[in-house]
Amino acid sequence: MKYIVIVTVIALIATACFALPNKECDASKGEEFQTCGTACPDTCSNLNNKPIICTMQCIIGCGCPAGTVRRESDQHCVKPSEC
Numbered sequence: 001m002k003y004i005v006i007v008t009v010i011a012l013i014a015t016a017c018f019a020l021p022n023k024e025c026d027a028s029k030g031e032e033f034q035t036c037g038t039a040c041p042d043t044c045s046n047l048n049n050k051p052i053i054c055t056m057q058c059i060i061g062c063g064c065p066a067g068t069v070r071r072e073s074d075q076h077c078v079k080p081s082e083c
Contacts, residue, residue, distance in 0.1 A: 025062035030077030037063040043070045044083035 025031035036058035040051045047069055064070050064077035071078045 029075055030064065030068060031062040032065050033061070034063045035060055037061065041070055043072055044078070044080075045072060047080055047083060 023033045025033050037060070038054065039057050039059050040054035041063055042050065067079065068077040069080055069083065071083060
């Protein structure tokens, strides 16, 4: 019985560790880690034509900081004036 409990605990810990999001974002691209980013990020191509429908959910991971958008050609976060 102890063996089953120990194996179960180890499996749960391993699963939790692999489920954690990667907090290392590419600073050279201007990214930052976001605990509640958008599912519909602004990009240079949709800057003037934003999606009308976007799901309201928190996306955990790397994204562009407020005031910047994703430039698709090199995936860098840039000011809208640099698109």
